Amino acid sequence: MAKKVFQRPKYLKKAVFHYCPGCGHSIIHRLIAEIIEELDIGEKVIGVPPAGCAVLAYDYFDVDMGESPHGRGAAVATGIKRILPDRIVFSYQGDGDIAAIGTAETIHAANRGENITTIFVNNGVYGMTGGQMAPTTLAGQNSTTTPGGRDVKRDGFPLDLSEMLAIARGSVYIERTAVNSPKNIMRTKRAITKAFKAQMDGLGFSLVEILSPCPTNWKLSSVDACKWVEESMVKTFPLKVIKDEVEGAIS
């Protein structure tokens, strides 16, 4: 008898992703939906999508979803979670959303130890608006607003937001992963699972930063975009567990 080994996860709607071919968002959406099913929290999850390429995430996840103004995901998620402390609340945010316009909301949510989970998708550009410099654009990397590449003297340095959040005393788990290879995708899945579990155990703020290809704005093929993550991005944003106060505490 034939066994189905690959199917649409229960918590993804029957909709076609609008994401570009080779975009990391599609993979990350699938991972989150799988995890929601595996942890059996589909009836308890409330997601907060960002402004940016993933603004339409509510058209894909088949769970309750509430829109946030640009960058305010951590504040909106805070409001939901404080009213419904036994639900699982996550925000889904891009690099411009979380590390530029929403820096304050994010750092303070982490510092208060809000018991929420943030999925931070880092592709080093403003995707939706057409490839402008993001806070995480690498030194020398091209963008539509950094002629000749990001010049750190003129445009500043890429921001290590996750490391900053790790300093905040209320954060319990912060890991940086990538979705450019099967190995890294599995590692990302483990990280998100752990982040959700930390929240389910009431431990505090958890975040997974995911280096994610944006072939369109990087002007690379899907394959080359995955390579570029490995060859360039990880040098500035190394893949690692940045903070883990969960081990031992998790049930």
Next chain:
Amino acid sequence: MIGEAAVRAGCRFYAGYPITPQNELAEYTASAMARLEDGTFIQAESEIAAINMLIGASMAGARVMTSSSGPGISLKQEGISFLAAMELPAVIVNTMRGGPGLGNIAPAQGDYFQATRGGGHGDYRTIVLAPASGQELAGLTRKAFEYADEYKTPVFILGDGMMGQMMEPVEFPEPIDPRSLPPKPWILDGAKGRPSRIIKSLLLDTSVEEDHNWKLTRKYERITREIARADTYMTTDARLVVTAYGTAARIAKGAIKRARELGLKVGLFRPVTLWPFPKRALVEMSRQVKDFLVFEMSTGQMLEDVKLSLEGRSNVHFYGRPGGIISTPDEIAKVINTLYHRQHLNED
């Protein structure tokens, strides 16, 4: 006072950021929420964070409130626009101070336009309530939460520093247990035994956005029909009617008493809802009154609504003191007296 009234109205979520002259409200609410098992008070990192926390808590079904003053209210406008667009209930208290810019911390009424015209981006309105006494403040705070829920829209309580400092005996309405309120069938609380829900404001399809705009407009028209309200004082035989709200109306009332002692037939028209503006009642009054004196603690903002309502039916005069100056009743009585004679209202 608002803090107590809010908690009694079933408000269980407050987020705010310190700003003078309204810190007593936040401080009171902090202790009140701490005494409640289900109360949340968050001192947010910014006005922006505070209003966005309200968005989340309102999505989750709670009665929510924030408070601030001019500069802080400006920062909240992004979130208020989202609340209006996503049709989320929330109560926002603005204790107005002198402005623009940092201005000062004295009582003023310069935020009328900001409150009644929408304030943030896009086609929307917010309900604006303007109490003039402690007792009314307590009652209108309850009303604010009821309107917010009923019409699924943000509601402003517009006061000033004078109101914040008022010491008057007040009778509060009986407290409500939020669990006894009717359930909201639209909230986000996890899709258990029901299809998943989305609360959003992004409507990329222009015809869908247009439909949404008209839907909101019809709601605003309904609100205008149902809640526009004004209070009057000694208007039955009045030849001159002072139009003022909030603290300015209290001052005007004192001035009218003095003018009456001099035999001048003067009354007061006091809008209680600034948006919707009580246009019908004012037009009704203009059948009998040919001279209105608008008095505001600003350079003239409600003045525009009075003129728009009357459409030239009566003479509209104006006296204002912006910048945090509080006129005395004597000062206004003099203005009334001069105007009364200039318009020959003393002649038969």
